[in-house]
Amino acid sequence: MNPLFMGLFVLFGTLLVMMTGMPIAFSLGVVSVAALVAFEGPRSLDFIAETFLGGLDDFTLVSIPMFVLMGAAVASSRAGRDLYEALDRWLYRVPGGLVISNLGACALFAALTGSSPATCAAIGKMGIPEMRKRGYPDEIATGSIAAGGTLGILIPPSLTFILYGIATESSIGRLFLAGVVPGIMLTVLFMVWTWFAVRRSGHRAYDPAFRWTWKEKFSALPKVLPFLAIIGAVMWALYGGVATPSEAAGLGALFCLLLAIVIYRMWRIQDLVAIFRDTTKESVMILMIIGTSILFSYMLTNLYLTQSLAEWIASLDVNRWVLLAAINAMLLLAGCFLPPAAIILMTTPILLPIITAAGFDIIWFGVILTINMEVGLITPPVGLNLYVINGIAPDVPLSRILWGSLPYVLCMLLAILILCIFPGIATWLPDMLMGPAM
Secondary structure, three states: OHHHHHHHHHHHHHEEEEEEOOOOOHHHHHHHHHHHHHHHHHHHHHHHHHHHHHOOHHHHHHHHHHHHHHHHHHOOOOOOHHHHHHHHHHHHHOHHHHHHHHHHHHHHHHHHHHOHHHHHHHHHHHHHHHHHHHHOOOOHHHHHHHHHHHHHHHOOOHHHHHHHHHHHHOOOHHHHHHHHHHHHHHHHHHHHHHHHHHHOOOOOOOOOOOOOHHHHHHOOOOOOOHHHHHHHHHHHHOOOOOOOOOOOOHHHHHHHHHEEEEHHHOOOOHHHHHHHHHHHHHHHHHHHHHHHHHHHHHHHHOOOHHHHHHHHHOOHHHHHHHHHHHHHHHHHHOOOOOOHHHHHHHHHHHHHHHHOOOOHHHHHHHHHHHHHHHHOOOOOOOOOOHHHHHOOOOOHHHHHHHHHHHHOOOOOHHHHHHHHHHOOHHHHHHHHOOOOOO
């Protein structure tokens, strides 16, 4: 049968199943099994269990529950509030300083948790009411936190990079390093826009007669610095050749859990049960998606769909940058409907041969893909961060949250453009510390 016909069947079948509301993992599994049986017969069922379990037989996957545990321990504590308060004391006199403080807290908290919804919830619960109390417009108060939360999947350690690294069989450590400078750049773009928007509005959100003393500024740091030291220690262990990603994740999880117990006194059984319950639920969800995505990739390859698409695109006489623009448009559209993990694991088997054939660096493309996924987190109809923010401030209409996040979407698109013009922004740090990619 014509691979084009089979590909259309798989595409519409996948969209139809996902529109029913079925969880992503089960949707991928159902489509994979149905396509294999429909085009190859019942004998293909013999390989399904082996393929699914084989996809999970990778020691690197141990890092996923460890990084999730690291994030759950931090997210369950008051670390987000302390980050917010510490930055506010240092930046309160800057125009838009409170919003900038929240964006900085989002970036730091994202590095601790690697989760966008957790970052939105932890920083937003403190930041949004305070910004509204000080007279900031609802659009700025909610849109900035929604956008700041997206940094959770770009600034390492990032689960998105782990999934991409597994899917492309590329170095997770190199991907983490590639996300550092773009993550800082995007945070700075967010802050610059915020400073400009607040200054243009003439809004002053602080009392000129009020000021924090140096003692009060430094007194806010002791609870925050140990967690930031953990990030540094994990990165040093990972990039210094001391530990593998799985071992570094285990160390980070252990120390974050100990700090949550010692600093925030979270030693009660119910506190620990909540942390491990959240870790188990998210880890199982991600691993189920990985297992079924491997099955989905096996189906695409076995039916010669991936190869046919790659050959067709390679035969097109188009500039590689036009090709990249089309891929970006597809990813932006997909991000409006699907979570980042599903998009990465579903599309990577198709895009990888196309990207490599076009001469693009797969580490650099991992950063581009991740920023595309960030845009999807604050655009409807899914826009997970929008709904998290709406849950924190239910009296603010979803349309106003979306309108407030729009300038930050433009900042993300600008970041993608800058990375296309200057790819070294993403590749310079991993090449310097780990040597040029082979």
